[in-house]
Amino acid sequence: MFTKHLSKPYYLDQLESASRRIAMTHHKHSEIEHWRTKLLSNYYGEKKILPVLTHLSSKESRILFDLRLPLPDHSYCQIDVLIVTRNFALILEVNHSPLPNLTKDYRFMHVNDRIESRMPDPLSQAELQAHQLTYWLTMAGFQSIPIHYFVVLTSPASFIHPSYGSNSQVIHLDQLLTAFQSLDRLYNSSPLEEFELNRLCDLLVIEHTPYQPFILDRFHLHKTDILQGVICPECSNLPMKRVHGRWYCKSCHHTSRNAHVEALKDYQFLFGERITNQRACAFLKLDSSTAALQILNEVACEKSGLNKTLYYVFNE
Template identity: 85%
Template sequence: MFTKHLSKPYYLEQLESASRRIAMTHHKHSEIEHWRKQLTANHYGEKKILPLLTHLSSKESRILFDLRLPLPDHSYCQIDVLIVTRNFALILEVNHSPLPSLAKDYRFMHVNERMEARMPDPLSQAELQAHQLTYWWARSGFPIIPINYLVVLTSSASYSQPSYESDSQIVHLDQLLSSFQSLDHAYTSSLLKESELNLLCDKLIDENAPYKPCILDRFRLKKTDILQGVICPECDALPMKRVHGRWYCKVCHQTSRNAHVEALKDYQFLFGERITNQRACAFLKLDSSTAALQILNEVAFEKSGVNKTRYYVLNE
């Protein structure tokens, strides 16, 4: 069964907001786009693998997407997909890059909240994840089971590369089910009770620590680097102007009732989930604090404080 479902990574949402809100002429825009494209490709690869994994979804297996487990040395074990059964575990390192050779591919890992490090080829990364997960597992107190790993190539451009065929731990998308079945037939001893399997998955989810950096610190941006205003959903122009309860675009002349929702999502991913009336006025480029108050009361799910100290908590 799917114990931890696939969702868009928070960091990818942050990068998308930063890409929209940083001028293309800004010296950091290309770097932000580089990481956005990498994460988008990886997320797309995970979505391609999803239909196949439904065939493994049963009482006998647990499937968890996008785990990031803290380790004692302050690094993290990052796993695209983890399949756990009572007999064995399988790490899937999803690769959607159309690579001429695996040795030239570089992926990344989040070392801490302000730093990323490049990892060499995905096979080495999957091997490292297996070592890290084994260490995490031993500390968790659960019975040890064999931990295997596969690199799954999801790009059709990788299908003609003969260099992949020599390594059984690198499989194409259409080979994944047969590879899993081979492992399932090889490991016949149940080392975990079903209750232990459930408790283990609960612990994996409890300890999962999604990467949510301060995006401005991560790319050494200033608050003044962020473009403010509501972006037109039709033509991407900004800022839209609030007129009689609607947002009006002076470029394409389209109107919208709720264009501010995406703008406030950008604010959350860039600056955090707390916002004041004053900051909402500035970010949305509103002339009226009353209009900002009305909007915040509609979109915020929590508020705290009184008068000038009042802040609102935005929905994720």
């Protein structure tokens, strides 16, 4: 049973908007692009693991994607995939890095360009998550649950470096089902009753705290660093111009009725869910506040305030 489904991380949406709206010559663009690529790779790896997990989904197992549980020291236990059964809990640290030699000494060596870069060892990350989850479960009154973990390599080009030896906790995606079944056979008794399993999974969902930073602060950006205007969906040029109810691109001559929708999504991910008519007019580079008002009335799900304090809240 999928208790917490896989969904695109809000932070990834934020990074994608920032990547589109920060000039490539900006000194922060490469850093933003690094994190966007990293998070997108992880999300793609989780999507690849999804079909395999459907074979594990049953009344006896609960699957939760992308958990972020608060800890008393103000840190967080972040888990790609958590499988909870009545017998044990299993952490899956998903890795979809392109062409890595996965080594135990905290390195990924990219074979194609011969560039070696230091990154956290996924096995050490999974081990840390197991310790954090054990502590969290104890605090929640579930101290009797055994916790296991696997690092799951989802890229076909990945291979396990000899430095891991015969460590069975680092596996390829096609080994996951067999590994789970072998683990399940180890247990003859269940520390949890079904109602306790339900209560635990409900608590995990309630305690989940998604990462949704104010991205300008996260990367020390200013509002003036953000490129304004509607981006052309055909050639990515900006800004498009509003002409007789349509958006027109001077570069490729493409026209669109609703190109402003993606622009306003960018605004939401970068600045928040509230926008005023004045800010919409400036961000969309509209000559008419009446046109901005018409657009906001189409896309907003609610509005509040009066006159100059009137703001709109975006639809989901």
